[in-house]
Amino acid sequence: MSALPAAAPPSDLHIERGASLRAFNTFGLPSNAHTLVRVRSAADLRRVVNDPELGRARKFVLGGGSNLVLTRDVDACVLKMEITGIRLLETRDDAWIIEAGAGVGWHELVSWCVDHGLPGLENMALIPGTVGAAPVQNIGAYGIELKDRFDSLDAIDLITGRTVTLDAAQCRFAYRDSVFKHELAGKSVITNVRLRLPRPWVPVLGYLELERKVAETGISAPDARQIFDWICAIRRAKLPDPAVVGNAGSFFKNPVVTPEQCRDIIGRDPHVVHYPLDDGSFKLAAGWLIDACGWKGKSIGRAGVYEKQALVLVNRGGASGAEVVTLARAIQESVYGRFGIRLEPEPVVW
Numbered sequence: 056m057s058a059l060p061a062a063a064p065p066s067d068l069h070i071e072r073g074a075s076l077r078a079f080n081t082f083g084l085p086s087n088a089h090t091l092v093r094v095r096s097a098a099d100l101r102r103v104v105n106d107p108e109l110g111r112a113r114k115f116v117l118g119g120g121s122n123l124v125l126t127r128d129v130d131a132c133v134l135k136m137e138i139t140g141i142r143l144l145e146t147r148d149d150a151w152i153i154e155a156g157a158g159v160g161w162h163e164l165v166s167w168c169v170d171h172g173l174p175g176l177e178n179m180a181l182i183p184g185t186v187g188a189a190p191v192q193n194i195g196a197y198g199i200e201l202k203d204r205f206d207s208l209d210a211i212d213l214i215t216g217r218t219v220t221l222d223a224a225q226c227r228f229a230y231r232d233s234v235f236k237h238e239l240a241g242k243s244v245i246t247n248v249r250l251r252l253p254r255p256w257v258p259v260l261g262y263l264e265l266e267r268k269v270a271e272t273g274i275s276a277p278d279a280r281q282i283f284d285w286i287c288a289i290r291r292a293k294l295p296d297p298a299v300v301g302n303a304g305s306f307f308k309n310p311v312v313t314p315e316q317c318r319d320i321i322g323r324d325p326h327v328v329h330y331p332l333d334d335g336s337f338k339l340a341a342g343w344l345i346d347a348c349g350w351k352g353k354s355i356g357r358a359g360v361y362e363k364q365a366l367v368l369v370n371r372g373g374a375s376g377a378e379v380v381t382l383a384r385a386i387q388e389s390v391y392g393r394f395g396i397r398l399e400p401e402p403v404v405w
């Protein structure tokens with residue numbers, strides 16, 4: 056098991072000027088960074104804060120670039136998070152606590168846990184992006200959200216350079232949302248995340264596509280490795296691999312509506328996919344709404360709607376961020392026109 060680096064590396068900051076960001080965003084959109092700093096430790100971040108020039112500059116935190124639409128150059132100091140290391144921090148009676156650096160790939164962490172007999176993250180296999188970005192939008196898939204496995208995190212305050220530790224309540228997790236999208240946006244940078252994997256492990260199989268796998272294979276008590284393999288197969292079958300087709304995962308959040316709004320939409324189309332939530336509201340499947348408006352497989356310029364999942368916008372080759380935004384707006388308008396629902400984009404648009 057690798058350890059997190061304990062002390063600052065002796066080297067100076069690694070700074071690039073005018074660096075291309077095309078390879079650093081999963082949409083593959085063209086954009087250059089005024090300044091790019093490769094952050095390999097919390098100490099690197101403190102150096103940035105204390106640097107006379109970099110300390111004053113506007114900051115842009117870049118993880119895996121998997122939730123990002125770049126429409127122009129980034130005239131800020133890009134902090135490319137490359138803090139590595141995964142370790143089992145503690146084995147308690149009721150949980151394993153693991154810690155990972157912000158720059159570790161999320162899927163790498165999930166695979167590491169499965170390989171080391173530490174179950175609990177397998178439903179979130181193959182989610183693109185880094186560990187440091189995971190709490191920002193409270194990533195989730197197939198019945199589990201990050202908040203369900205979260206212990207605490209460390210972040211560096213970009214004004215003072217101090218380390219702050221936040222627990223789940225302080226992170227204010229909600230559906231694809233956290234404090235890092237609001238009060239702490241641009242103010243603090245996550246360096247390490249600690250996850251809590253409950254013991255004994257209980258598989259989460261309630262999601263329809265997993266129930267189908269259980270029925271198809273006859274494996275009624277799958278282990279974490281089996282669920283990991285199923286999730287990878289399910290995602291590969293319907294989501295494009297960013298290494299092959301540029302994309303940023305789900306482009307819009309699933310809208311949450313009141314019971315009255317839900318009734319109105321069912322009146323417009325009785326087939327609308329909707330799920331009741333605990334608080335009485337309803338979550339609608341944005342992919343279904345977009346599909347119902349006839350967008351699947353369509354393109355505007357070099358940006359398109361993925362053939363197998365209408366919630367995913369793709370770069371058909373050489374698209375600009377502006378083309379992606381034009382397509383997204385056209386989709387928003389048609390969904391609003393037909394269903395009266397305003398879709399909210401999930402990625403950060405710069």
Ligand code: EPU
Pocket residue numbers: 195196197198303304305306307308309328340341342343346351363364365366401
């Ligand atoms: N649907 C359609 N047509 C489409 C796409 C979807 O009719 O083109 C229908 C499906 O048949 C299904 C419903 O819409 O009845 C929901 O689709 P799906 O199960 O694929 O899930 P989703 O709501 O589109 C969400 C997350 C995904 C996550 C999956 C699985 C959001 C915005 N997206 O997608 O997360 O992997 O559930 O849990 O919450 C991401 O955030 O980037 C992401 C991929």
